[in-house]
Structure formats: structure tokens, C-alpha cells
Amino acid sequence: MSSWVRTPLTVIFFLAVSVGFSWPLVTDPTGLHISRQFDIYSLVWLVQAVGADDVGWNFSGTAWPVGEPMNRIDSFVLAAMARVGGSEVDPWVYPAMLILLGPVLSGWAAERFAARHLGAAWPWSLVAGLAFAFSGMATTAVLEGHVYVLFDPWLPLLAGAWLRVTGGEGRLRDGLLAGLWWTLALLTSAYIGLGATLIVVVFGLAGLWSRSLSWRGAGAAAAVAVPAGLAYSWVFQSAGAGSRALSRTRAGESIQVMDAGAMHLDALAGWHGFTDFGMHSMTGTVGFVALSLALFAPWMRWHDRRLRRCLLLGLVAVVLALGPRLQLHHDDLRLFWVLHPLGWFQDLSSFFQFPGRLMWVAALALGGAAAVAATHLARVHGAVWAAPLLLMAVADVCLTSGMPFRGQQVHRGSPEVYELVSADRAVLDLMPDFLPLQSDLALYTNNLGCAHQASHRRALASRCLGTTVGTGPREVVGSWLSDAVLSEQADGAAIVEELEALGFGAVVMHPDLYSRGDRVSMAEGLAAALGPPAVVSKDGGEHLVMYAVPGRSPVDRAEAQKRYEAMEAAYQ
Amino acid sequence: MVPEIAEQPPIRGTDRPSEPEPTRPIPGGGEQPSIRGTERPSEPEPTRSIPGGGEQRILFRVTAPSTAGFDNYFLELTRLGEDQLIRLSDDGSNPEDLAFDGVFSGAHTGHYARYVTARLFGHAPDQEPTLLYSGVERTDDVHEVILGWRLIRRDQDFTAVRAPAAYPGNITEVHLGLPLLVAFGWGGFVLAYVGFLFQRRREP
Numbered sequence: 001m002s003s004w005v006r007t008p009l010t011v012i013f014f015l016a017v018s019v020g021f022s023w024p025l026v027t028d029p030t031g032l033h034i035s036r037q038f039d040i041y042s043l044v045w046l047v048q049a050v051g052a053d054d055v056g057w058n059f060s061g062t063a064w065p066v067g068e069p070m071n072r073i074d075s076f077v078l079a080a081m082a083r084v085g086g087s088e089v090d091p092w093v094y095p096a097m098l099i100l101l102g103p104v105l106s107g108w109a110a111e112r113f114a115a116r117h118l119g120a121a122w123p124w125s126l127v128a129g130l131a132f133a134f135s136g137m138a139t140t141a142v143l144e145g146h147v148y149v150l151f152d153p154w155l156p157l158l159a160g161a162w163l164r165v166t167g168g169e170g171r172l173r174d175g176l177l178a179g180l181w182w183t184l185a186l187l188t189s190a191y192i193g194l195g196a197t198l199i200v201v202v203f204g205l206a207g208l209w210s211r212s213l214s215w216r217g218a219g220a221a222a223a224v225a226v227p228a229g230l231a232y233s234w235v236f237q238s239a240g241a242g243s244r245a246l247s248r249t250r251a252g253e254s255i256q257v258m259d260a261g262a263m264h265l266d267a268l269a270g271w272h273g274f275t276d277f278g279m280h281s282m283t284g285t286v287g288f289v290a291l292s293l294a295l296f297a298p299w300m301r302w303h304d305r306r307l308r309r310c311l312l313l314g315l316v317a318v319v320l321a322l323g324p325r326l327q328l329h330h331d332d333l334r335l336f337w338v339l340h341p342l343g344w345f346q347d348l349s350s351f352f353q354f355p356g357r358l359m360w361v362a363a364l365a366l367g368g369a370a371a372v373a374a375t376h377l378a379r380v381h382g383a384v385w386a387a388p389l390l391l392m393a394v395a396d397v398c399l400t401s402g403m404p405f406r407g408q409q410v411h412r413g414s415p416e417v418y419e420l421v422s423a424d425r426a427v428l429d430l431m432p433d434f435l436p437l438q439s440d441l442a443l444y445t446n447n448l449g450c451a452h453q454a455s456h457r458r459a460l461a462s463r464c465l466g467t468t469v470g471t472g473p474r475e476v477v478g479s480w481l482s483d484a485v486l487s488e489q490a491d492g493a494a495i496v497e498e499l500e501a502l503g504f505g506a507v508v509m510h511p512d513l514y515s516r517g518d519r520v521s522m523a524e525g526l527a528a529a530l531g532p533p534a535v536v537s538k539d540g541g542e543h544l545v546m547y548a549v550p551g552r553s554p555v556d557r558a559e560a561q562k563r564y565e566a567m568e569a570a571y572q
Numbered sequence: 573m574v575p576e577i578a579e580q581p582p583i584r585g586t587d588r589p590s591e592p593e594p595t596r597p598i599p600g601g602g603e604q605p606s607i608r609g610t611e612r613p614s615e616p617e618p619t620r621s622i623p624g625g626g627e628q629r630i631l632f633r634v635t636a637p638s639t640a641g642f643d644n645y646f647l648e649l650t651r652l653g654e655d656q657l658i659r660l661s662d663d664g665s666n667p668e669d670l671a672f673d674g675v676f677s678g679a680h681t682g683h684y685a686r687y688v689t690a691r692l693f694g695h696a697p698d699q700e701p702t703l704l705y706s707g708v709e710r711t712d713d714v715h716e717v718i719l720g721w722r723l724i725r726r727d728q729d730f731t732a733v734r735a736p737a738a739y740p741g742n743i744t745e746v747h748l749g750l751p752l753l754v755a756f757g758w759g760g761f762v763l764a765y766v767g768f769l770f771q772r773r774r775e776p
Contacts, residue, residue, distance in 0.1 A: 269759065270751055296767070396758075400758070410712045444687075515706075540625075541684045545653075
């Protein structure tokens with residue numbers, strides 16, 4: 001079939017699957033979202049922050065007054081898109097477009113990988129695209145909200161180029177492209193970068209073993225990837241802690257943390273009622289069609305070296321994705337597994353919290369192998385016998401990932417109360433301390449408030465990057481204010497003076513998050529110190545009470561920073 | 573402070589009647605006056621009120637063994653700043669409730685809320701209500717929110733834990749694993765078909 005016909009058909013096919021996968025998002029792309037957890041709110045915040053006119057490596061709009069270091073954003077590719085779009089584009093457009101169009105491009109790239117580099121024939125090569133772009137990991141990305149990983153043609157492109165380099169057929173151009181695709185994978189997400197590194201290592205070792213590695217191509221790849229990797233590491237290390245802070249305030253070593261982010265055996269088959277219950281929505285399915293075909297593939301085409309390498313890659317990725325301890329369901333088995341030794345490197349391994357995300361690589365490799373097997377079966381038995389496999393692969397998307405039924409329909413609306421604050425002053429969101437059992441609420445409420453900034457554009461005390469929401473200005477100033485207003489000797493004038501000097505124009509209390517007694521005490525204390533509430537709002541799905549802070553003089557950020565640092569030193 | 577149930581009007585599936593709030597519309601666009609940046613006026617401004625929007629129904633379900641010893645259950649709900657008392661029943665009076673199956677249910681309809689505060693009490697005859705659970709729950713789905721709890725024994729007493737809830741028709745916990753069972757069944761079918769094609773190749 002001519003590529004002029006095949007290409008549009010492929011794109012239309014994946015587009016149709018994508019619309020069904022994310023239904024009903026297409027009916028109102030910027031008015032609702034379908035995520036269940038809370039990363040989507042951080043993503044929207046990031047887009048509006050990067051799109052802001054005054055953005056730099058330190059964003060002054062959050063973590064006011066010290067600002068938010070932007071060194072550790074996960075997706076520089078998304079940041080680049082947001083920067084190009086600027087402040088004119090509605091930030092909610094990005095997640096919607098990434099969910100709807102990202103899998104189309106990723107699926108197309110995986111389909112081409114199977115066809116061009118593994119020898120699969122169209123339409124059986126579509127199985128590879130379905131297995132990769134609509135896998136359990138894609139579902140996880142949609143439901144958890146880090147949807148920029150859906151736009152990932154880089155892994156299939158890297159696998160293709162690097163397969164050529166390590167198979168002895170690569171030219172200098174293939175090496176350069178492999179380096180470029182690896183870099184873009186790393187810049188799409190750190191975990192996608194890790195997956196890309198796994199592809200490089202497995203295919204590279206296989207090439208060394210069989211002495212088919214093109215050193216010229218490998219050198220060209222390294223010439224591109226090594227400087228990019230070093231620059232990424234420098235940016236990462238130039239700000240932030242040397243170990244990853246736990247989002248749950250519990251004692252635990254990195255193995256326990258990694259355990260929670262590892263793939264459990266039941267998650268490779270499907271999902272259940274507890275999968276989306278809190279924090280994460282981990283699903284590692286690659287589809288039973290891809291899995292079954294990949295299982296039989298070695299007996300169909302054992303002589304095919306590329307297929308063998310692909311299967312090896314898939315196997316290694318699955319084994320690593322199972323993490324430090326083998327678990328069937330929850331933490332029932334606790335059997336020692338291959339990543340367990342990483343626990344020796346506590347600080348370093350604390351950044352590798354989600355080995356389960358290596359299932360992206362498994363989905364690509366097993367999907368590619370499955371496309372080859374499907375092609376083989378179609379040639380042996382005819383298209384009539386093989387056609388059901390394609391239909392089953394489409395059904396797989398729904399039956400094993402649970403999409404679109406697992407998605408929610410959530411309004412994007414933002415409370416108007418923030419827009420009533422002067423644009424040159426910051427807002428302090430006042431929330432209670434959440435205990436570990438409800439730490440997901442701490443992240444959800446914090447990130448939701450960050451996303452509202454896309455509408456009101458006022459500076460916030462909240463930290464919006466990362467999961468350390470229990471630290472930073474909102475926590476420090478909020479704790480100080482809570483203590484101050486609940487004190488028996490509360491000095492209203494001093495409280496107002498301090499808040500004003502810190503640059504705050506309003507305190508927005510979230511009363512429904514407090515216990516009943518504390519809600520009343522806090523409201524009374526705040527009213528005594530700051531005067532009666534200026535606004536009580538119930539729009540946007542939240543009950544918010546805003547207390548105004550008088551502001552006589554223009555905000556001096558340097559002075560505010562100095563006051564905050566003194567408060568932080570005294571308070572922490 | 574535990575509320576006295578007998579004094580509360582029966583509330584199920586509807587909003588508790590409340591005084592209408594004084595509402596002042598917010599001026600639109602960029603012309604609305606900012607609250608801050610100016611000195612506080614000598615006379616305090618009256619509190620401005622922004623009402624909630626959209627209607628949303630929240631379903632509640634408590635799975636309780638008969639050994640727990642509670643006759644009935646009720647929820648204290650804080651939704652958009654308003655406290656509600658919701659009785660849960662197991663007499664089949666709710667459309668989705670199967671009578672006397674140990675699953676108590678109730679509902680509340682109100683303005684769209686992204687989260688609510690819930691406190692679950694169990695009431696045994698001649699005793700003060702017992703607090704079984706308290707927490708903040710996300711309710712951000714526009715169309716459908718089901719909050720479920722399950723009573724478990726801890727030492728000699730019972731307490732409640734949040735549990736994923738199946739759809740109203742599927743009220744036993746077996747159905748929590750139903751998607752996984754379907755996936756396994758589907759996987760077996762697919763594997764059998766691929767195996768059949770593979771085996772067929774070997775026939776002369």
C-alpha cells in the first residue's frame with residue numbers, strides 16, 4: 001500500500017482510538033479534565049508559569065516571597081511548548097491536546113518502528129502502536145495527570161536508530177539521530193530518559209556481544225547525548241536537595257518508597273477497585289494480544305536477530321519494572337527482586353521512585369515483537385485469520401486498561417475570590433496539617449490551588465513544583481499565622497504588619513478542610529486579627545473565606561524575602 | 573460534640589433547608605475593584621458572598637457486619653461550609669439499596685464541591701453515637717461520586733475505613749476485582765486464539 005494512503009489511515013485509526021480512550025474529553029477539551037489524581041494541576045501550573053512573561057530559573061509567582069526554582073521540572077519539552085505558546089494560550093489547552101494527540105504521534109512512531117526496523121507489515125504493525133501508545137502506562141499518565149509522557153515518539157525513534165547502530169547497519173546519521181532521540185526522551189521526562197537509557201544499554205550490550213556494534217555510530221550518538229546528559233545533570237544538581245523528600249511523612253528507606261512505585265504482578269494483567277483509590281493509578285498492562293503474540297514470536301521467527309533483541313529488551317524492562325521486591329497484590333509476597341541492591345544507595349535511589357514506569361519500554365518492545373508475529377501469522381494463514389487479532393488489540397485497550405471508564409469528569413473552574421486581591425500582592429492559602437493517611441489530600445489541595453493561578457495570576461505562598469508541599473513559605477507562614485491567631489495574647493496589629501511586610505494582600509482560609517472545632521477557632525482568631533472576612537465564596541467547588549490584609553506601601557520583595565528568611569529560621 | 577439524632581429532621585437525598593445567603597454579584601472582567609493595595613477603611617466592609625454553582629449528588633455507602641452492634645449509622649457532612657446530617661438506611665428505601673443486606677446507604681445533593689468533610693457515626697440502642705471515621709474526601713467528579721466505608725474490627729471495637737465503592741447494583745466486594753477477573757478471562761481467550769493460530773501452522 002502506498003504511504004500516501006497508509007499514513008492518513010494510520011493517523012485516523014490512532015486518532016479514533018485516542019478519542020475513545022479519553023472519552024468524553026473531546027467533547028469539551030478545555031472545560032473539563034479526566035484525571036483522577038492531582039499531577040494535572042501541577043502541569044497546568046507549570047505551563048502558565050513557563051508561559052509567563054517574567055519567567056526565569058526562579059519563578060517569583062509561587063513560593064512567595066523566595067520564589068520557586070525551576071531547575072527540577074520534569075518535562076523540558078512541555079516547558080518549551082509552553083514557552084512558545086506564551087501567556088496568550090490557555091494553559092488547559094496543553095493537557096487536553098497532549099491526551100488527545102500525544103498517543104497518536106507516539107502510536108504512529110511505534111508502528112513505524114515495527115514496520116521499518118522489525119519488518120512488520122501494515123496493518124499488523126498497528127498492533128505495536130496500540131500496545132505502546134495505549135498501554136497501561138498511558139492510562140496511568142492520563143489518570144495521574146503527568147500527560148506530557150504521552151507525547152513520546154522518541155523511544156520508538158531511538159529504538160529504531162540504535163537498533164541499526166548496534167546491528168552493524170548504522171551510519172553516522174543513525175548515531176547522531178539516536179543521540180538526539182535519547183536527549184529528547186530525557187527532556188520529555190526523567191523516567192522516559194531512564195527508559196531510553198535502558199534501550200541504549202540492552203541493545204548496546206547485545207551489539208557488543210555479537211560484535212555488530214558500529215563504533216562510528218555509537219561515537220556519534222555519544223557526541224550528542226553525553227553533553228546533553230551532563231547539562232541536564234548540572235541543571236538538576238544546581239538546585240534542590242540531594243535526596244528526594246518523601247511525600248508521605250512516614251519513616252522508610254528508599255526500598256519501601258520504590259516498592260510503592262514498582263509494578264505488581266496483578267497490575268500487569270488489569271486493574272481493580274483499589275488501583276485508583278489514592279495517590280497513584282499504576283497499571284502496567286501491555287495488552288493480552290501483544291503479550292500472547294510476543295510469547296509465541298520466538299518460535300515463529302527465531303532466526304531474526306532484531307526480534308530477539310527486542311524480546312530481550314521487553315523481558316529486561318518487565319523484570320526491572322517489578323522493582324526491588326516481587327509482589328503479586330499490594331505487599332503480599334515481598335520476595336527479593338533484582339532492584340533490591342539499589343537500597344544501598346539511599347540518597348541516589350530515592351530519586352528512582354517509580355521503576356514501574358519502565359513498562360513504557362516493555363510496551364514498545366513487546367508491541368514491536370507482537371506486530372512481527374501478527375505479520376507472520378497473517379502471511380501463513382491469510383488476513384482473514386489474522387484480522388481478529390487487530391480487533392482484539394483494539395478491545396484490549398479498553399478491557400485491560402479500563403479506559404475510558406476509569407476517568408473522571410472534573411470541572412476546571414477556579415474560584416473568583418483570588419481575582420479580588422490586588423495583582424501586586426501575594427495570597428496565602430491557609431490549610432490545616434494533613435496526617436499521613438490523608439497526605440494525598442495535602443498534595444491535591446496544594447496542587448489545585450497552584451492550578452488556579454492559571455486563572456487569577458496572583459502570586460502564591462504555595463510550593464507548586466515537586467511533592468514537598470509540607471515545606472516552604474505556605475507551610476512556614478501558615479503555621480506562624482495559625483499559632484499567632486490562636487495565641488491567647490494575639491497581637492492583631494503585629495500580625496497585619498508582618499503579613500504586609502511579607503507582601504501578602506490576602507489570607508484565603510479553606511475552612512472545610514479543618515476539623516469543626518479548629519474551624520471555628522481559626523475563623524474567630526483570623527477575624528480578631530485581620531477583621532471580618534472580606535469574601536466568602538463557594539464557586540469553583542470550594543468553600544473559601546478571604547481575609548484582607550491592608551497594604552499601604554508597594555511590595556519590596558527583597559525586604560519580604562529577608563523577613564521570610566528570619567521567620568523560617570526562627571520557625572523551623 | 574455528637575449531635576442528637578432524634579432532634580434532627582430526616583435528611584436523605586435532599587439539601588437541608590437553609591436560609592438563602594445574601595448574594596452580591598461580582599463585577600465581571602478586569603474592572604472589578606481589588607480588595608487590597610489600599611488602606612483598610614475605617615468601617616469594615618460587609619462580607620461579600622459568592623454562591624456555589626451546579627448541582628451534584630453524592631452517594632454514601634457503609635458496609636457493616638451485624639456483629640458491629642449498631643442499629644443505624646449517620647454522617648456529619650460539611651459541604652461548602654454547611655453542616656449536614658445524613659441518615660444512612662438499610663431498609664430498601666433508597667432506590668439502589670437492597671434491604672437488610674448489611675449495606676447502609678444515603679445520599680446528599682447540593683452545589684458542586686471538590687471535597688467534603690465526613691464524620692461517620694454508628695448508633696447502638698441506649699448508647700451515645702460512636703465516631704467510626706472522620707476525614708476529608710475528594711468529590712470532584714461532576715456527575716457521580718460514591719463514598720464507601722467498611723467496618724472492621726480493631727481489637728474489641730469496630731472502626732470504619734474508606735473502601736472503594738462499586739456501582740449501586742454491585743454491592744459486594746467481589747465486584748472490586750471484577751475488572752481484573754474480566755481481564756484474566758479476556759487474556760485467556762486471546763492466548764487461546766493466538767495459540768490456535770500458532771498450532772494451526774504446524775499442521776500439514
